Amino acid sequence: MMTWSDILTDVQMRLGAPPELEPLARAIAYFIGAFMLVNGALVLALILIWVTRKVVSRIQDRIGPNRIGPYGLFQTVADVLKLLSKEDIRPDNADQIAYVLAPILSVFPVLMTLAVITFAPGFVGVDLNIGVLYLVALGSIGIMAALMAGWSSNNKYALLAGFRVVAQLLAYEIPMVLAMLAPVMLAGTMRTQEIARAQALYLGPINLGLGWFVFLLPGAFIIYFISALAEAEQTPFDLLEAESELIAGFHIEYSGMKFAMFFLAQFLNAFFLGAIAVMLFLGSWQGPFADQIPLLGPFYFLVKTFLVYGAIQWVRGTFPRLRIDQMMSFAWKVLVPLVLSLILAQMIIMKLPIPTWIGYLLILVANIGVVALMLRLMTRYLKQESVGTKRSFTPKSLIGTMAPVNQVGD
Amino acid sequence: MPELPALPSILELVFLAVALLTAVGALVVVLSPNLFHSALGLAATFFGVAAVYITAEAEFVGVSQVLVYVGAISTLIAFAIMLTRGMMYGTTSQRNRQSGTAAMIAALMFVVLTALMNAIPWPKAGEPITDGEAIIARLGSMFVNEYVVPFVLLALLLLVALAGAIVLARDRK
Numbered sequence: 001m002m003t004w005s006d007i008l009t010d011v012q013m014r015l016g017a018p019p020e021l022e023p024l025a026r027a028i029a030y031f032i033g034a035f036m037l038v039n040g041a042l043v044l045a046l047i048l049i050w051v052t053r054k055v056v057s058r059i060q061d062r063i064g065p066n067r068i069g070p071y072g073l074f075q076t077v078a079d080v081l082k083l084l085s086k087e088d089i090r091p092d093n094a095d096q097i098a099y100v101l102a103p104i105l106s107v108f109p110v111l112m113t114l115a116v117i118t119f120a121p122g123f124v125g126v127d128l129n130i131g132v133l134y135l136v137a138l139g140s141i142g143i144m145a146a147l148m149a150g151w152s153s154n155n156k157y158a159l160l161a162g163f164r165v166v167a168q169l170l171a172y173e174i175p176m177v178l179a180m181l182a183p184v185m186l187a188g189t190m191r192t193q194e195i196a197r198a199q200a201l202y203l204g205p206i207n208l209g210l211g212w213f214v215f216l217l218p219g220a221f222i223i224y225f226i227s228a229l230a231e232a233e234q235t236p237f238d239l240l241e242a243e244s245e246l247i248a249g250f251h252i253e254y255s256g257m258k259f260a261m262f263f264l265a266q267f268l269n270a271f272f273l274g275a276i277a278v279m280l281f282l283g284s285w286q287g288p289f290a291d292q293i294p295l296l297g298p299f300y301f302l303v304k305t306f307l308v309y310g311a312i313q314w315v316r317g318t319f320p321r322l323r324i325d326q327m328m329s330f331a332w333k334v335l336v337p338l339v340l341s342l343i344l345a346q347m348i349i350m351k352l353p354i355p356t357w358i359g360y361l362l363i364l365v366a367n368i369g370v371v372a373l374m375l376r377l378m379t380r381y382l383k384q385e386s387v388g389t390k391r392s393f394t395p396k397s398l399i400g401t402m403a404p405v406n407q408v409g410d
Numbered sequence: 411m412p413e414l415p416a417l418p419s420i421l422e423l424v425f426l427a428v429a430l431l432t433a434v435g436a437l438v439v440v441l442s443p444n445l446f447h448s449a450l451g452l453a454a455t456f457f458g459v460a461a462v463y464i465t466a467e468a469e470f471v472g473v474s475q476v477l478v479y480v481g482a483i484s485t486l487i488a489f490a491i492m493l494t495r496g497m498m499y500g501t502t503s504q505r506n507r508q509s510g511t512a513a514m515i516a517a518l519m520f521v522v523l524t525a526l527m528n529a530i531p532w533p534k535a536g537e538p539i540t541d542g543e544a545i546i547a548r549l550g551s552m553f554v555n556e557y558v559v560p561f562v563l564l565a566l567l568l569l570v571a572l573a574g575a576i577v578l579a580r581d582r583k
Contacts, residue, residue, distance in 0.1 A: 027420045098450060129542040130470050137473045140481025144453060147488050151446060159492070166485065189543075 003122045005029045033125060037114045041268055046076045048267045051306075052313050059317030086256035091154055094253065098152035103254065103261035106145035109138040110265050113272045118192045120285050120297030131192035132184050135276060136177050139231065142265070143169050146250050149262070153253035161249035164324065165240050168230060171328055172237075175335035176227035178343055182220035183213045183280040185346060186363075196284030209286035209300075216360055217346075219367030221281045222374070223339050225311075228273040230331070233266060235316040237327060274308035275301075282308070334377055342370050425465050432458030445491050445502055453484035467539065470546050 008029035013022060050065070050073055057064030065072030090099065115125035116134055128134050143166050150162020184190055187198035201211030214221045230237040240249045251262045278284060282304050285297035322330070345366040349359050418426070435458055438451030456479035463472035533539055553561045 023420055095444075095446070097447070101450075128469060130473050130546065133470070133473050133477070137477040137481065140477055140485075143481065143485050144488070147485065147492075148450065151488075151492060163489075163492075166489070170485075190546075191543075 003124065003127065005033060008032065037125065038111050041111055041114060042264070044271065045264050045267050046080070048271055048309065049076045049079075049263075051309065052267070052316070055310060055313040056317040059314070080260065083257055083260045088258070089255045091253045093154045095152035095154065098148045100258075102145050102149035102152060103251075103258045103265075105148065106142060106265040107261050107268075108145075109141040110268045110272060112138050113276075116192045117272070117275050118196045118279055118284050119301050120294065121193070121196075121290075123298065124193055127191060127193050130190050132180055132190040132195070132280070136173075136180065139169075139173060139176075142269070145265075149254070150250040153250075155253050157247070158250050158252050161240060161252070165233075165250055168233075168237065168240060168327065171331040172227045172230035172335075175223055175331060175339045176231060178336075178339040179220045179224035179227065180276075180280060181343055182217050182346060185343075185350065186213060186216065192279055192284075195280060196286060199283040199286050207286075207291045209283060209288055209290045212281065212283035212286070214281040214283075216364055217281065217367050218364075219342055219370035219374075220339070221277070222371055223335055223342070224277060224281065227331075227335065228277060229312065229315065230327070232270040232273050232312070234270055234312055236319040236322050238316075239321050239324060239327065242321060270312055271305065271309050274312060275305045277308050278304045334374065338370050338374055342366060421465060425462070428458055428461040428465060432462065441504060443502060443504065446488070449484065449488045449491055452487065453480055456480045456484060467542070469542055470549075 005026065009022065009026045012025040012028065013019070017025060053075070054064045054071070065075035068074040068078050090096075113135060116128055116131040118124045146165040146169070147162050150159045150165070153159075183195060187195045189195065189198075199209075199211045199213055201208045229235075233240055242249075251259060254262065278301060283300075285301045287296060287300035290296045290300060346363055349362045349366065352359060352362075354362075432455050435451045435454030439448045439455060442448045442451060456475060460472040460475035460480070463469075463475060
């Protein structure tokens with residue numbers, strides 16, 4: 001299959017260059033692709049921040065930004081201009097090298113993710129044979145950036161917050177990576193394009209494009225989604241930052257554009273973790289008629305990714321924050337055992353000497369069992385919590401009822 | 411007209427940049443008076459080595475290097491340094507009583523590596539190499555076939571280390 005880089009190289013070579021310049025043409029093609037992707041991501045961040053503000057304010061019965069541009073679309077541009085013109089304040093005795101490097105290092109792995117994201121058939125930065133492992137490896141670099149920022153600021157609160165970030169990211173990396181293993185085992189490859197192609201559903205000769213792994217692995221998808229929320233430091237796992245009640249954690253000493261870079265990394269990370277969810281579980285560019293009309297591929301991919309991003313913002317606007325002990329015990333005592341048993345069950349089922357469709361059915365049953373168990377554990381825990389803490393009303397569900405508080409006579 | 415020397419190819423330029431990063435990182439580890447800077451230099455070196463693997467088309471090794479060394483080992487080292495407050499600020503000397511022994515071991519290491527480099531029959535330029543996917547598949551099947559006993563023993567060792575760490579760190583009531 002031709003990839004975009006082959007096509008671009010071909011176009012350049014047809015301009016009449018001698019054949020020994022082909023490596024140079026290829027390098028230029030890769031440079032153009034990387035330049036477009038990275039700058040596209042930076043522009044995308046403006047849209048993401050606008051979406052977040054609008055969605056969250058609608059959920060909270062507010063209007064959100066509506067002054068600058070149509071629907072307040074240029075509010076973020078104005079904010080960026082403001083941040084650019086701000087004074088760059090550095091704390092005394094900050095470690096200059098690590099202090100400057102940390103914001104760059106936090107954006108770097110997020111942008112590197114773009115290399116293996118499959119927007120359409122043939123449209124991928126590099127078709128790495130270890131695409132999924134590459135994504136996992138990048139996730140571990142962000143931890144170093146948080147530690148560097150916390151330490152180099154020469155502020156004990158920043159350092160403590162840095163430790164907390166590392167604890168959270170390390171804890172949730174394990175269930176996330178193991179949940180990513182489930183679709184990889186099903187597809188039998190780590191190439192992102194191959195995983196996308198494995199999610200086709202043929203009805204005769206026509207590709208319906210609806211063989212998404214989420215229909216087979218709902219349990220793995222839910223575990224991935226929860227861990228991704230924690231990895232992106234989104235609500236309900238944003239206690240490290242908690243912008244409405246605390247100072248902002250490890251980047252407390254940063255100002256101006258350096259501060260903005262941490263936020264850029266956070267927004268883009270949420271979006272790209274959604275994109276990974278789409279690649280691994282929601283069929284990537286697959287969809288009805290995506291094979292016949294190639295332009296539908298990127299359209300489906302972006303629509304799905306924005307829907308996942310919207311779901312993340314929905315959670316952000318709805319759920320309260322977890323305490324740190326709840327967060328850690330949820331990762332180690334609930335998610336890790338569940339995802340391990342899920343992977344083990346899937347391995348055994350895939351090796352059983354039975355027809356494939358029965359195997360798929362068994363995997364689905366195992367996944368639903370995991371989801372049911374997770375819900376059961378959470379309900380039990382929430383009941384215990386509500387006995388332990390005094391509340392103004394009794395929650396009947398996860399979110400709580402909106403019934404008015406019964407006034408007890410004074 | 412005299413023959414011009416050939417321009418470096420793009421891969422050579424990339425390798426040069428990567429090698430420079432690795433070497434500078436390694437020098438920072440040894441020469442920096444600040445222990446945390448040494449840890450950061452070590453992370454940079456690990457990253458550079460991973461990039462060297464990738465330029466040599468060993469993507470699996472390179473990415474595993476980033477995952478294990480940059481992601482886990484460097485974080486662990488940085489944590490260890492941070493939790494010992496005395497080391498964190500202030501400076502440490504770059505020399506100690508063991509510098510003689512260390513120099514000897516380093517020289518020996520250099521000799522061994524050079525001998526190894528000469529002993530291994532490297533593939534010539536342009537020679538076909540095994541496809542990356544096939545290498546990963548073979549690695550996986552070898553772990554559960556020929557090398558299953560060492561593999562399981564290693565897993566057991568890690569488990570024992572994990573349990574031991576928990577036992578040591580537990581509150582003694």
